[in-house]
Amino acid sequence: MAQRLLIMGPQGVGKGTQAALLAKHYGIPTISTGDIFRYNLKNGTPLGKQAQAYIDKGELVPDELTNSIVQDRLGMDDVQEGWILDGYPRSASQVEALDAMLKELKTPLTAVVALDADRAVLMERMKKRAQIEGRADDTPEAIAKRLDIYAKETEPLLDIYAQRGMLISIDGVGEVETISQHIIDQLDKRS
Ligand SMILES: Nc1ncnc2c1ncn2[C@@H]1O[C@H](COP(=O)(O)OP(=O)(O)OP(=O)(O)O)[C@@H](O)[C@H]1O
Numbered sequence: 406m407a408q409r410l411l412i413m414g415p416q417g418v419g420k421g422t423q424a425a426l427l428a429k430h431y432g433i434p435t436i437s438t439g440d441i442f443r444y445n446l447k448n449g450t451p452l453g454k455q456a457q458a459y460i461d462k463g464e465l466v467p468d469e470l471t472n473s474i475v476q477d478r479l480g481m482d483d484v485q486e487g488w489i490l491d492g493y494p495r496s497a498s499q500v501e502a503l504d505a506m507l508k509e510l511k512t513p514l515t516a517v518v519a520l521d522a523d524r525a526v527l528m529e530r531m532k533k534r535a536q537i538e539g540r541a542d543d544t545p546e547a548i549a550k551r552l553d554i555y556a557k558e559t560e561p562l563l564d565i566y567a568q569r570g571m572l573i574s575i576d577g578v579g580e581v582e583t584i585s586q587h588i589i590d591q592l593d594k595r596s
Pocket residue numbers: 415416417418419420421438439440442459460461463464465466467468471491492493494495499542551
């Protein structure tokens with residue numbers, strides 16, 4: 406069965422890592438808005454230039470810009486057999502925008518995977534990641550800002566998907582492979 410998944414959860418919980426394993430397992434691409442923005446920053450594209458100030462501060466890039474990159478990506482050929490969205494939607498208005506896109510494409514979501522971990526664990530992981538990857542937005546200030554915005558704007562979205570019967574909640578603490586297996590077990594149970 407084709408999987409069209411959201412992977413949600415706070416910064417540093419392992420969305421990117423788990424998305425990559427799921428993508429491999431199901432043979433579908435991951436669409437990470439953060440990765441798309443970082444690619445455009447690195448290459449100094451007009452999109453990168455528009456997004457830079459927001460990203461550096463740890464703020465959300467304006468919806469118009471973000472929605473349009475997702476819409477473009479969902480129109481490409483390689484996503485016809487399914488996809489995983491990582492880092493989107495992050496606000497109520499992005500949920501609305503995504504609903505409209507998927508309705509238009511006639512490709513409903515199949516499930517929403519929510520990962521969670523304590524704030525102390527998240528802070529520790531991001532500190533490590535900052536040393537390894539040197540992401541410009543992994544400064545203590547930008548990290549704190551992103552976690553606050555997550556709690557305020559993104560976490561409440563989980564209720565929306567729970568009400569729709571779409572939500573799979575998974576503990577994000579443990580071995581990477583174990584977590585991945587938990588997700589796959591739950592997804593396969595649904596289909
Ligand atoms: N859906 C979105 N809406 C608005 N801005 C976004 C969105 N996705 C990414 N961004 C911008 O790109 C930045 C990096 O996103 P990304 O998801 O990689 O980082 P993150 O929030 O630290 O999560 P993670 O720790 O999982 O990588 C965000 O801080 C934000 O400025």
